[in-house]
Amino acid sequence: MYNFLEELQWRGLIQDTTPGLEEQLNKEKTTGYIGFDPTADSLHIGSLVPILILMHYRKAGHKPVALVGGATGMIGDPTGKSDERNLLDEETLAKNVEGIKNVLSRFLDFDATDENAPVLVNNYDWMKDFSFIDFVRDVGKRITVNYMMAKDSVKKRLSGESGVGMSFTEFTYQLIQGYDFHHLYHDMGVKFQMGGSDQWGNMTTGTELIRRMSDGKTEAFAMTCPLVTKADGTKFGKSEGGNIWLDADKTSVYTFYQFWLNVADEDAERFIKFYTFLDKETIEKLTAEHKEEPHRRILQNALADSVTTLVHGEEELELAKKASQILFGKSTSEDLKNLNEQTFLDVFEGVSQQEVGEDIFELELLDFLSEGSGFLASKGEARRALKENSISINKDKINDDYKPSKEDLIAGKYLLLQRGKKNYHIVIVK
Numbered sequence: 001m002y003n004f005l006e007e008l009q010w011r012g013l014i015q016d017t018t019p020g021l022e023e024q025l026n027k028e029k030t031t032g033y034i035g036f037d038p039t040a041d042s043l044h045i046g047s048l049v050p051i052l053i054l055m056h057y058r059k060a061g062h063k064p065v066a067l068v069g070g071a072t073g074m075i076g077d078p079t080g081k082s083d084e085r086n087l088l089d090e091e092t093l094a095k096n097v098e099g100i101k102n103v104l105s106r107f108l109d110f111d112a113t114d115e116n117a118p119v120l121v122n123n124y125d126w127m128k129d130f131s132f133i134d135f136v137r138d139v140g141k142r143i144t145v146n147y148m149m150a151k152d153s154v155k156k157r158l159s160g161e162s163g164v165g166m167s168f169t170e171f172t173y174q175l176i177q178g179y180d181f182h183h184l185y186h187d188m189g190v191k192f193q194m195g196g197s198d199q200w201g202n203m204t205t206g207t208e209l210i211r212r213m214s215d216g217k218t219e220a221f222a223m224t225c226p227l228v229t230k231a232d233g234t235k236f237g238k239s240e241g242g243n244i245w246l247d248a249d250k251t252s253v254y255t256f257y258q259f260w261l262n263v264a265d266e267d268a269e270r271f272i273k274f275y276t277f278l279d280k281e282t283i284e285k286l287t288a289e290h291k292e293e294p295h296r297r298i299l300q301n302a303l304a305d306s307v308t309t310l311v312h313g314e315e316e317l318e319l320a321k322k323a324s325q326i327l328f329g330k331s332t333s334e335d336l337k338n339l340n341e342q343t344f345l346d347v348f349e350g351v352s353q354q355e356v357g358e359d360i361f362e363l364e365l366l367d368f369l370s371e372g373s374g375f376l377a378s379k380g381e382a383r384r385a386l387k388e389n390s391i392s393i394n395k396d397k398i399n400d401d402y403k404p405s406k407e408d409l410i411a412g413k414y415l416l417l418q419r420g421k422k423n424y425h426i427v428i429v430k
Ligand SMILES: N[C@@H](Cc1ccc(O)cc1)C(=O)O
Pocket: 034, 035, 036, 037, 067, 069, 072, 077, 123, 176, 177, 178, 180, 181, 199, 202
């Protein structure tokens, strides 16, 4: 059985802890939680670190609780935000809560029945009937405005720098998160909260509230992990198309896999510790091998394989690898036909495209290859290319006899035209 804090320590996943945490975790199996606000209908790889921390926590024999912020999502955490947030409407919130629950349950087995089985809770369940009067009397009275104003999330918004101010609504956020901790402490014995380093302020409002609401008789603990950054200073977790999500219909497995494959060497060394369960020995060995021959990208490959398997499973990883071969290695028309539409588009992102009508199938081959599809500059060039035997359609070489047909369409819509090795063009038939 491994030790939770030691495991997180060598992985570089501990930023701050409150005093006494180690003694507490050594003393007894402890229930600990992390909250996720439903700001979107899925989670992205930024949230994968907290998810993995809950998985480590479970592996170490403690009991993890994942909280979905149905209530806090109605307020909006001001942490790290320089502007007031827009309120989400109820319909969006409900959809987001469901989406996030689904993602979380792919990583944590909420159906397990053992004593330390993971539990999923929603803070809306205990906040919805809490009246304003009760809240300000029972909770608000325990914490001073002075204390709340000293938090970074508040200070930043009050200072001249951003100067935009903060609504009373967002100001209350830390108290609500703090109250969650208090509630979970007394309802389920949750003594420990984890989260990203930006959550330190909200988490310590919680430990403080727990102490004060028990007149100093109960104690709770907190730990933060570092926010993931990149060596080159650019924002982590984004590709050109936006966030890297944990849902295949938001970020294709291919794009997900490629994202990890393309991280910089310095980043790969840290990320492999954060994002995989590979043990210390294995990671040290891989890192040493990587340093000998960086061009083989051993770390990136191990990282991409491991995270993609964790998030999408082995079968999907194999498909993503096959898709990756299409641009770079040997592949057949069969491989191409097996791609789903999103993956096809992701693989050929940036390739020139032309929309055409179905009448394209009535054209002579030379017209089809030139003006019809917008691929080659002229009929003459098309003739030459055919003579050189350098044209492929959907990865099959074609000759003068080829007749374009609807049957060839990938996902019922696309034709992949290719000249030589790298010169691609996509025809979209409308
Ligand atoms: N404030 C956290 C989410 C959270 C919500 C409620 C909690 O009790 C704990 C955490 C975030 O934005 O990431």
